[in-house]
Amino acid sequence: MSMSIFVCFIRIVKGPTMSDRVVALDTIGITLIGIIGIIMIIQNTLAYAEVILVIAILAFIGTIALAKFIEGGVIFDRDRN
Amino acid sequence: MIEIVISAFILLGAFLSLLGSIGILRFPDVYGRLHAATKSATLGVISIMLAVYVHFHFIEGVFSGKVLLTIFFVFLTAPVAGFMISRSAYNVGVELWDKSTQDDLKIAFENKEKNKKKARS
Numbered sequence: 001m002s003m004s005i006f007v008c009f010i011r012i013v014k015g016p017t018m019s020d021r022v023v024a025l026d027t028i029g030i031t032l033i034g035i036i037g038i039i040m041i042i043q044n045t046l047a048y049a050e051v052i053l054v055i056a057i058l059a060f061i062g063t064i065a066l067a068k069f070i071e072g073g074v075i076f077d078r079d080r081n
Numbered sequence: 082m083i084e085i086v087i088s089a090f091i092l093l094g095a096f097l098s099l100l101g102s103i104g105i106l107r108f109p110d111v112y113g114r115l116h117a118a119t120k121s122a123t124l125g126v127i128s129i130m131l132a133v134y135v136h137f138h139f140i141e142g143v144f145s146g147k148v149l150l151t152i153f154f155v156f157l158t159a160p161v162a163g164f165m166i167s168r169s170a171y172n173v174g175v176e177l178w179d180k181s182t183q184d185d186l187k188i189a190f191e192n193k194e195k196n197k198k199k200a201r202s
Contacts, residue, residue, distance in 0.1 A: 001095055001098060001099075003099060003102075004095075004098045004099045004101070004102040004122075005102075007099075007102035007103060007105065007106050008102050008105060010106060011105050011106055011114075017111065017170070018173075019111045019166055019169070019170035019173075020111055020114065022166055023105065023111065023114050023115055023118050023163075023166055024105060024118075026118060026159075026162055026163075026166070027101065027102065027105060027118045027122050030118075030122045030123065030126050030155065030159065031098055031102075031122060031125075031126070033126050033129075033130070033151070033155065034094060034095070034098055034125060034126045034129040034130075037126075037129045037130050037132070037133045038091065038129065040133055041087070041091070041132070041133055041136050044141075046137060046141075046143060046145055049145060049147035049148060049151070050147065052130075052147070052148075052151050053147060053150065053151055053154070056151055056154050056155055056158070057154070059162075060154075060158040060161075060162055063162040063165065063166065064161075064162060064165055066166075067162075067165040067166045067168075067169040068165075068169065070169055070170075070173055071168075071169040071172050071173055072172075072173070
């Protein structure tokens with residue numbers, strides 16, 4: 001899993017466009033959920049479940065916000081006629 | 082017996098996640114990378130969280146609804162995020178790979194522009 005995050009970092013540093021970096025950041029957020037799940041099994045505790053939920057929600061909202069941002073900052077199309 | 086099932090789920094999840102990352106590194110354009118990111122990594126994380134759920138349900142005897150909620154949430158939101166990135170990348174003008182042959186969204190955009198011009202005149 002840490003190798004997976006490392007490969008995503010290579011793509012973030014190298015990525016030719018902004019969209020590549022957003023894709024790699026989204027994948028890092030998803031992989032982080034898996035790492036915390038494995039930590040839950042190793043330490044044999046259920047205390048990190050809220051952490052996983054918050055990371056999932058933050059990764060989703062951050063990805064949506066970045067996608068809107070690189071599109072130009074306009075949330076809705078106001079071009080009605 | 083149940084440890085074997087948990088270990089199999091964890092190994093499968095880690096392998097799929099690594100496969101998704103290698104796909105992100107190796108594919109030639111943004112739209113191919115989105116396939117690797119949203120499908121493979123999502124399936125890997127779902128498999129690992131299933132292992133966590135099975136571990137706490139059958140060994141510890143604790144029912145954890147939050148882990149199941151995490152599986153549901155990841156399964157629901159990852160394709161939506163991929164779709165949003167793809168559409169914004171197309172609107173901002175990221176080019177396709179020069180060997181890809183089909184561009185359906187371009188035809189749709191041209192039809193939209195044509196209809197707009199027709200409505201103005």
